[in-house]
Structures are given as structure tokens and as C-alpha cells.
Amino acid sequence: MSLAEKYPQEIQKIFAKYPPEQKRSAVMPLLYLAQREEGFITKGAMEEIAGMLGIKVTEVAEIVGFYTLYHDEKAGKYRMQVCTDLPCALRGADKFIEELCGNLGVKVGETTEDGLVTVEAVMCLAACDKAPMLQTQGSDGINYHENMTVDKTLELIEALKKSVA
């Protein structure tokens, strides 16, 4: 089903925020809408959005490519995005992510066998003083988890598992 068929009202609400001659500005909220579907943005969705906005699909793709919060590949239900930038690394983030991966039996960028969690390494999330830290990104939005340990993270994953079960 196309986005237009599925979310007619929401799309209308998004368009209402922008002057009609600037409707291309709606590209980002529309992409978030599309991403809600499967956790990533399909080429079909990009084409549909390009059509709605009267721009080229490549222009839509550029936005998806540029912003790290848009995804173009299927992943687990939750993305665990661990900051591994320099300040966090100084507080042990690289060791943290390595151990976390070891515990989950995945490499950075991979998804756990049950399809629940994908571990990703990202740049500064502006919580350097509370490293190691990570954010989870799922259909319920984005949540920060600070001052983490591997054990606390495993507990978090258990909780997530329950919430989707």
C-alpha cells in the first residue's frame, strides 16, 4: 500500500505546515513517516515522496543519505547506536561496544538472531560526559541511555524483548 493510501490525514497535516510553492520542504517529515513502516526507507517510498513533492527521486535519496537518522537498509526492531567518538572513547566506549557485541554474538552493524537489536557505532550524540552512552531508535522514537555498562544494556535488551512480545 502506498503512503498516500495509508496515511492520507497525516500527509495532509504535514503539507499544511508549508506554503504550497515550498512543498518540497515536506521531504523530511514525509521520510520519517515512510521510515515508520519498516524501520527503513524503501526505494518505492522515495519514489512516491518525490512524486508528491514534484522533485527528482535522486534529490529525495540525497536527504536519506545525508542524515544518519534515516536508514535505507533493513535492521532489527531497535537500533542501538553507541557513540564511539573521541570523548566517549576516552571514557571506554570502544571497549563497551566490543564487549556488548561479544555478548550478543554480533559485529558492529549486525542484527541479533532474533531480529530485535542492531548494534551501530555513531558519532557524538552530545552526551559525552555520560559515556558510555547509546540511543535506541525504534518505532517508539529515540531514547537516550547514559552511563551504561554491558550488564545494564543486556537488561535493557531484555526489557525491549518483553515490550515487543
Next chain:
Amino acid sequence: MRKQVRLTIDDRQITAPAGTLIVNAAKQIGIDIPVFCYHPKMEPVGMCRMCLVEVGRPIIDRNTGQPVLEDGQPKIQFGPKLETACTTPVSEGMVVRGMSEKAKAGQNEIVEFLLTSHPLDCPICDKGGECPLQNLTMEHGPGKSRFLYDEKFHLEKRVPLGDLIFLDRERCIQCARCIRFQDEIAGEPVIGFYNRGRATDIVTYTDPGFDSVFSGNTTDICPVGALTTSDFRFGARTWELKSTASVCGQCPVGCNIVFNTRREAKADGRIVIKRVMPRQNEQVNEIWLCDKGRFAYHYTENGARLSRPLVKKNGKLEASSWDEAAAIAGGKLRSADGEVVVLASGRLSNEDLFNLKSLADGLGGKALLYTQMGGGDLTARFGVGAGTNFGEMGAGTTILVAASDLYNEAPVWHLRVKGAAKRGATVIVANGRETKLDAFAKYVVRYAYGDEVETINGLQQKEKIGEAITSAENLVVLFGSDGLGLNGTSNLAAACAELVQGRAGKPNNGLIGVWPKANDQGAWEIGFRPTDDLSSELKGKTVYVVAADPAGDDPQLAAALKEAKFVIAQELFQTATADLADVVLPAQAYTERDGSFTSGERRAQRFYAAVPAFGESQADYAITALVADAAGVELADSAGQVFENLVVTVEAFAGLTYEILAETAEQWPVVGRGDMYYGGTTYENTRGLGAHLVGWGERGETASRPRVQEETELRPKEGQWLAVPVTKLYDQGLTVRSSKLLESHIGAATVTLHPEAAKRLGAGAGELVEISLNGTTAQVSVLLDETVSASVALLPRGMGLPISGPVVAGLKKV
């Protein structure tokens, strides 16, 4: 004029208009500041930092507003950091140091950074030898790398963006020139950056990939070997190539080009064309080409070309000698008693057409132009004046594009009109359907096919549009053949001519025909005229057909040719017409000989022989001279001589010489010299910018008001359709279909319908329908277009269906 400011660059004092960017001010006095992302045809973006220079400005006393002096000289303060010369405008008293140690250090560092992720595989890179990065690495690169070779960043080396353009990801330096070209200049943002930082990648999401007819230009301005054409990829080293100046023969724009050639082992030691490159002519194509012009030349080297004269013996064409073939052809023409028809197309040069016209005149026969588009007598009178340049059009200029899909009919004009719109020109597009130019037009006038003349006649009565036309300082009207045949275009031309008639002869004013062939304008000037009943003209006559294939285009014309008394065909290939001929004469491709074309803007431009002749073929004008000789008419047989005869016979060419056409002048931006990094690999124009034909105004004649002919109206009955011809850039024309590279772009015949109309037929997009028109029935697939009216069916020309003009047709679902 803009205010002039004085400044110093590398110890040289200059003046430049305020607002000029430092990099351009330097270029104007021959100082090359290295750049990668900056390109003189595009907005500066300051992305690559290659152009770092030291910039100092006079210290101004706040109380007096005067410069602070030191030893009688203004005291200059240099900024703590280097500045980018490509984004910084000049200012009064500025001092720029591009060669200082500090500036050099900055530039060197940028090169070193770039090289951390660049493979430097120049020995196998197509750009090698003409590569900005290679050149600047030689100049600024460290002799030794400080980085670990094993940690070098590697990426895919063969990413097809479309079937014509390949990307080498690791060579890309992310300057965005290609992306900006597609966006700013072509107006088709079909490639873009994906991801960021080191992961930045060039992508295309369109289907087919890199869906633009201007894609080849990105390979010229890419400052590295990241973008290459499938044509030239691994084809040759650039320093082995010879260059010959020429003019594109695919459409009336007349883009200036260079044929790069070399002797090739693969071709049995023959000299072959390796690639087509743009040659700068700011008044014609600037530094751009369309992909048809760049890639279609392969038809000239197709092995199926005719290589020997053929003569029909016992009902079969057999190889013959030039002497025999010319004697037979000439003899038949002489004995035809004036019942001679010379039928030629605008694919030929001025010289060829002039000799053919002289032959027809000498024999008392007719010189007919093979075309479906009329109005050339009017463009000859009301054509744009000498000095016309789309590049100078902006605010104050109105450009009307009537019944033309410029993107498909004459791509570089589409680009130029779009550019004028960007500079403030008022563009009006009047057409029966949406075309790509609509997006850049100020006014779009939509009519139902058939209402062209009425629509144009009514424009001046419209409030805003009328105002834009009548009060424009400059007015250019381009008319094409979208949906029209010979009569329709003739009437349209007359209606358009009325709009410009008071302005004839003035630069940037007048009428332009968007002709189907490169030299149709020349053919009209020389005296060729089309006829609306070709069939009856051919029957019973001795017919000399040159560069035209009536039999292949239309079964009715094939039948007429069969009834001709004698047929001489002069061609590149064994066409359907040649099959019917009694004598077949092999012509040289225009790449093999000298000559000149007249562009739609009435600019005569020379081209030169780039490669040796195929087989025994000869130049068209020379063949005609040979045949004429046997027919008892004396004609010149060298291009230069023919041109000399032409200029004394045809008034529009008066005063022109080959030398005048070969004159050049300094052009801006300066391209193609030692520094490839500034303008790209486009060639400098050293062999001629061409010259305008003389206009009526300049000849002291007054033009009379053109007359609109009566038009017979076509009214489809219930259940019938009005089929109209439209132009597709890549069609099955002889010069496209015979070029391997473009095969996948041609596709099959289609019919375009309004979605509602298609629904009534019960056919969806991509489905087959059966169409019958002009006595032919064929299956074609359906395309949908919401902007056409309901009972109209658009059929592309030259795609195998005989459609010379609007015609009533039947359609049904298969």
C-alpha cells in the same frame, strides 16, 4: 557598467568590475589559481579549498573613511587565515598573494589531503594527460606520501550511473561539479551525493540511471577520472589523440565539436574517431553538448556503409566504377529533358546543396527539400540578426517557444533558453502538451493540437503575455514541429513571423526554425523547397535522391519511386530508397571531408575532414560535380571552390569566405589551455566561430507581411483519433540507429494518450495497442500523458510509422 576596482594580484596591478571573484580576475590577466570545485559556468561553492590564497585589504581609518597610509602607501592588513579565491570578490585596494609560501603551503596541504583517498592510478586512467588532479599533484603534491600505503582507502572502480557514464568511486574528490551541472545548468538533478564524509558517494535513483541527455558534459568538467563515458572508457591515451574541428550534424543548433582521432590497430591501422568533445563557442553551445551529439557519431564508422558505386544490371544492383556510374546517372539526367527532380535533405552541407541546386537549375529541373517542416523562407527573411547570442539574453528579452519540444528537438537550445530564463528572460512556451521547458517558463500556453496558429495569433491579445511580447526589448520566437506537418508548420511560421517582423535583422531578435536536420536552414537559403505532394512529383521523373530515404519512411513514397523513370540514390547506407535505385552512389560521411552547415540561427560554420574516406566514397558535392559533368553541367569539385561559387550566387551568403568562417576571437571563460582545472577538458576554439548570413534588413529589402495559408481541418469522427507526430531525440533515424552506443535509448515505437482516453480503449501504460494510419497498421505500446487532449494520439517520428503530419487514425486494443 559595474564599478571598477583596483587591486594587486601576485604583484600585478589590475582593475576588475566590482563583484568579480578573485579567481576570475586572476584568470583574466593569465594567472591560474588552482581550483577543483569552482567552475566559471556555475555558482561558487568553496567546497574543495584548493584555491586558497592570501588576501590583504587596506586598513581604513574609521574617522576619515580613508585608507591608513604607511610610507605614503595604503597599509595592507592580511587576514590570519587563507581565503578561497573562488568565493571572495575583489575589492578596492585588495592585495592577493597566490604564490607566497603561505598560500602554497595551504594549497599543497589540500592536495595532500585529497590524495589520502585517491588511488593515483593515472597510468590506467582515461583522464590521465588532461587531468586537473594529475597536473596539480605534479605541482603541489608531496614527493613522498606521509600516509601508509596499506591503509589507502579503496572503493568500487566500475559503477555504471547509466549506460553512458561510469563512476570510479575512489577517484572522486567530491567537488560536486557534476551534481551542480545537472542541477544548475541542465535543470535535471538526477545525480546526487549520498552519505557524507569519507563515505560520500555519487548516486542516481532515476530509471534509467542518470536520465539526462546532457550527461556527457559531466565527464568534461569532472576534475578527475571519476566520470568517464562508456564510449571513451579505456579507449586511448589522451596524448595520442589528434583533434579536428567540426560541427555537430545532428540538429540545427550546430554545436561546435572536436573529433579526437588516432590510428588504431584494432581497426586495421585506420585512423578512427575515438571521441567527440565540445569546442567552445559561447554564441552557440558555450562548452556543452547533448549526448546525441557526443555519442551518435558511430554511424559514420558503421561497417555497413556503402563503399562502391552500384549500377542496376538485369534488375540487380552490381558494383561498378565511378566513371560508369556517373556516366549512366549523368546521361539519364541529361536526356530527361528537364523532367528532373533533385530530392535532398538538410543533412547535407551548404556546398553539397549548392551543387545540387545548380545541377537542378542547369537541367531545368526541380530542387526539392525532403522535410516535413516548412517556414524556411520566413526564417531566411525574419531570422535572428547577426550577433544574436542566447548567452546575453536576460531581463528585457522575451523568448517564445511555439510547438517545439526543445529538449528533444534541439537539446542545447533547451539549455540555452533555460539559462536565459534564469537570467531573467521571459520564456513563454506554447504547446499541446507539457514539455521539459515548461518548468522554466514564466508563461505556459496549452492548446489543443490543431489550434496552433489561432493560439499564436491570439497571444498579443492576452494581457500579460501580450505585454511580454509587444514591449520586449528583444524578442526571439522559436517554432518547431510538435504535432505538425508541412502545412501546419508553414502556417505556424507565418503566424510567428508576424510577431517579429518589425524586428528583423536586429541582434537577439527574430525567428528561429527548430528544424529536424542540421542544415535545413542552409537548404532553404540555397533555394530548396519542400512540396506537400511529393508522390506526384516523383512519378515519371528522373529522380536524384541525396541523403534521404523516402522509400524507407513511407510506403506511399516507395510506391511513387517505383513509378519514377530513373532513380539515382546518393547515400551512406543501402537504404530502402537505394534498394529501388538504378544507380547508387556512396557518399562520404561529413567527418571525412570539408564543408559548412548553416545553423538554425543562420550561422554558417565550417567543419573539417577528421578521418579518411570510407571505401571509395566521395564527398556529396564532388559526386554531384562528377554526375553533372556527365550531364553537361559544369560544377566545382572542391569544397572551397563550391563555397566561392555559392557566395556569389546566393545573396544571403554574400561577403562570406572560408577564412571569415575560420576567424576566432577571445572568449570568456578562457578554456582549454594549459590549465584544465579551470574550464574542464572542453576545447578552445582555434578553427572558427562561424559567421551569420546576411539578413534582409541588412540587404536593404523590406519584408512583406507573411500570408497564412488556408488550413484544411482534420476532425476525427467518433471512435477515431487525431494522430500527430512528435520528435524523439533518439529515434531510428539513419544517424542514430546505426550508432551502437545509443541502441538501448531508442526503444520501440510508442503512442502517447491521455490516461482517460487510454482507459476508454482499455489499455494501460506499457500495453500494446494496434494503430492504423496512412494505410499502415502496427502494434505500439502505450505511454500516458495527462497534458494532451482526449482524442489525440502522439506518435514519435522516425520510429517506423509513416506519419508526416496530423492524420486521422484508428486505435484498438490488442
